[in-house]
Amino acid sequence: EVQLQASGGGLVQPGGSLRLSCAASGFTFSNYIMAWFRQAPGKEREFVAAIKMSGGSIYYAESVKGRFAISKDRAKNTMYLQMHSLSSEDTAEYYCAGTGRGLISSTARLPHMYDYWGQGTLVTVSS
Numbered sequence: 001e002v003q004l005q006a007s008g009g010g011l012v013q014p015g016g017s018l019r020l021s022c023a024a025s026g027f028t029f030s031n032y033i034m035a036w037f038r039q040a041p042g043k044e045r046e047f048v049a050a051i052k053m054s055g056g057s058i059y060y061a062e063s064v065k066g067r068f069a070i071s072k073d074r075a076k077n078t079m080y081l082q083m084h085s086l087s088s089e090d091t092a093e094y095y096c097a098g099t100g101r102g103l104i105s106s107t108a109r110l111p112h113m114y115d116y117w118g119q120g121t122l123v124t125v126s127s
Contacts, residue, residue: 004096
């Protein structure tokens, strides 16, 4: 019954910005966590950022810290990823994920800890 829907991907020029959204439905966990992962062709799925939907815990991958900002609208069960200073290295399929598990900073970065995944939205950074 849990569904995650990612949107907002597209083509953006290097140095540009883009905002992704992930709408969640069906969660019954009061303290569930949502996260962004990305996967480029030939590479493993990579953690980007995570946020607890109740409370203020936020985690970022070092590669995006200072450029990306994760946020939430708890009333709408929606998570956002504001991306700035994009480069070709950011080109990937971006996935949103969620879980009702009580994750900590280390485990929140692991894809296999997440039970629910959206279809993904493609971000292409190119001139």
